[in-house]
Amino acid sequence: MKILVTAGPTREPIDPVRFISNRSSGKMGYAVAGAAVRLGHETVLVSGPVALTPPEKVEVISVVTAEEMLAAVQQRIGWCDALVMAAAVCDWRPRSPCLQKIKKLEMSRGLQLKATPDILRIVRSRKENRIFVGFAAETRDVTKEAQRKLAEKGLDLIVANDVSQKDAGFEVDTNRVKLISADGKCDSLPLMSKNEVAERIINWIMSKDKNCPPDAGSAKGRTSSPPADISIDGKR
Numbered sequence: 001m002k003i004l005v006t007a008g009p010t011r012e013p014i015d016p017v018r019f020i021s022n023r024s025s026g027k028m029g030y031a032v033a034g035a036a037v038r039l040g041h042e043t044v045l046v047s048g049p050v051a052l053t054p055p056e057k058v059e060v061i062s063v064v065t066a067e068e069m070l071a072a073v074q075q076r077i078g079w080c081d082a083l084v085m086a087a088a089v090c091d092w093r094p095r096s097p098c099l100q101k102i103k104k105l106e107m108s109r110g111l112q113l114k115a116t117p118d119i120l121r122i123v124r125s126r127k128e129n130r131i132f133v134g135f136a137a138e139t140r141d142v143t144k145e146a147q148r149k150l151a152e153k154g155l156d157l158i159v160a161n162d163v164s165q166k167d168a169g170f171e172v173d174t175n176r177v178k179l180i181s182a183d184g185k186c187d188s189l190p191l192m193s194k195n196e197v198a199e200r201i202i203n204w205i206m207s208k209d210k211n212c213p214p215d216a217g218s219a220k221g222r223t224s225s226p227p228a229d230i231s232i233d234g235k236r
């Protein structure tokens with residue numbers, strides 16, 4: 001299969017020296033890309049700014065902002081059989097980033113924010129028979145919120161993650177998640193390494209792909225080879 005993975009946070013600039021971001025380390029998404037390659041899949045990783053070494057044999061597209069991540073996903077969506085959106089995309093960005101550093105006295109005017117694009121909602125129209133997996137990082141009502149996002153974003157699977165726990169979620173190497181699928185099944189996994197969680201996710205995707213007709217790889221809308229590399233602000 002051809003698997004497109006996103007990972008890490010996005011950064012939304014306030015001015016040339018400051019940004020809004022979040023605590024995502026990228027470990028879960030990088031683990032998913034690594035598992036995809038280990039299990040024999042062609043893998044492209046769209047990565048926000050992280051301090052990680054990418055897995056071998058994975059093509060990495062480096063992005064910074066939510067807009068750049070959207071552009072990269074749109075470029076590659078036609079190529080993939082499955083999309084795993086593990087990135088923690090910032091929901092808000094400064095309305096008008098300043099070209100010059102803002103002086104502290106000027107900041108008293110406050111920061112005007114506007115919403116970033118919701119990548120999963122935007123690429124939903126190109127889902128066709130691709131498998132879409134999302135993540136829900138929550139601190140309360142974890143299962144309920146994950147089920148809401150699963151339905152609203154038209155996903156096949158959502159990985160529900162209680163990030164208020166010390167041994168699961170941000171920065172650590174372990175995770176405790178629930179795999180909730182569109183057919184109503186909920187698989188509560190015990191505490192395990194992010195690599196093991198990643199393998200469960202890829203195995204789930206593979207189990208679904210077996211249900212597709214044998215010629216699914218050439219299904220309508222899929223392209224057989226990746227499009228030419230894209231360049232996003234020279235950050236590849």
Ligand code: CTP
Nearest residue numbers: 085086087089091117118119120134135136137
């Ligand atoms: N996501 C996305 N585009 C965004 C925000 C999130 O594609 N702008 C994806 C994430 O990669 C994840 C899923 O949507 O797979 C859920 O993200 P999450 O941040 O948990 O949810 P939100 O849609 O931001 O909803 P809320 O703010 O209500 O938690």
